[in-house]
Amino acid sequence: MIDDKQQGGAIADLLLHLDNNVGSFQKLVVQMLSKRDQWLTRLYRDGVIDPKVLQDTAKAIVIKSLEELHSLAALYFQADFFALMLSDKDLNFNKITSLPSVDCADLEKWKLIAAFCLTKKDGWRKTLEKTLPTEFFDESLRLRLVQLNTLPDVEFSQEQSTILRAIAKVLKLSVAHLNVYFEQEQAHDFIEVALNASQALDEEQGVSDIALFLDYKIQHLLIDEFQDTSASQFNTIEKLINQWQDGDGKTLFLVGDPMQSIYRFRESQVGLFLQVKEEGIASIQPKSLV
Structure with missing residues (x-):
């Protein structure tokens, strides 16, 4: 690929960033291609990966995570906990006397709290177990x-921004080579099948024939473990039910528990579960049974 006149410079830049370790370069490309359903649309829509957009996205992810942690921590981090931090011989811990905010600027404070609570193997510290009540040691809190x-x-x-742009160009070229390989070998992986299915349901103008056919055939849709839905899967589901309307006799039943998605199974996005609960999906507003 490095002989490609347009993208060779980006490949050279990325290799240099990786200390010319070809093995690391190949591993990075393979890993990214195995998750291409998560970034392919943005890459081809924008042409490059905009570092500013990624930075804003990173901030949104951090804030969302801190909001969820703050809500949980407020139930357990009481005066006795902060008294322990204040009495610790590590002066860094002494600086925290109350719950930090959910602002990105307070992320390091939250990490200090985590370091105070957990061992290097992510278990609760014995010193806390001897002092704090049993109720404090909540598994959801530990995982957060x-x-x-x-x-x-x-x-x-600036260096990170430059490398991000190089990665974007390398990924674009890698996808092109992968598509050529698939064509030559008459083979596809799961992601390619899913991408093709999503594309078949979509047309730039109007609704595709396949979407209309499936809309006619599918009357009831049950999705279990909905909290494990990825962005690409969500997009396909949305297209499947895009023409559904209240009162047309069709039913959508979604089963899931957002707390079960903390491990980000198969790149699941628990935010999608909460989004559907609050805002609905397509033109459907599901009713919560809990």
């Missing part, structure tokens, strides 16, 4: 604290 270390950076340097 563990998740803090997986949150993205919210500020990108």
Whole structure:
């Protein structure tokens, strides 16, 4: 690919960033291609990955995570907990006397709280177990604290922005090569099948014939473990029921528990579950049974 006149510079830049480690380069490309349903639409719509957009997205992810953690932490982090932090010999812990805000600027404070609560293996510290009541050691709280270390950076340097643009160009070329390979071998992976299915349901003008056919055939749709729905799957579901209307006799039944999605199973996005609960999907407004 490096011989490609238009994209060769981007490949060279990315290789240089990876200390010319071809193995790491190949691993990165393979990993990204295995998740291409998550970024392909944006890449081809925008042409490049806009670092500003990614930075705004990173901030939104951090704030959302901190909001969820704050709601949970408020139930457990009481005066006795902050008294323990204040008495610790580590002066960094002494700086936190109350719950931090959900602002990105307070992310490091939340990480300090996590470091105070958890061991390097992400278990509760024995010193806390000896002091705080049993009710404090909630599993959902522990998992939310563990998740803090997986949150993205919210500020990108100039070097990071340059590399992001190089990655975008490399990915675009990699997808083109992958499509050629699929064509030559007459083979497809699961993602390609899903992308083709979504594309078949979509037309730039009006509704596709396949969408109309499925709209006629499908009367009832039940989706279990809906909290594990990825963005691409959600997009396909939305297209399937796009023509449904209240009172047309069709039913949509969604089963799920947002707390079960904390592991981000198969790139699930629990925010989609909450979005449907609050705003609906397509023209359907499901009724919550709980």
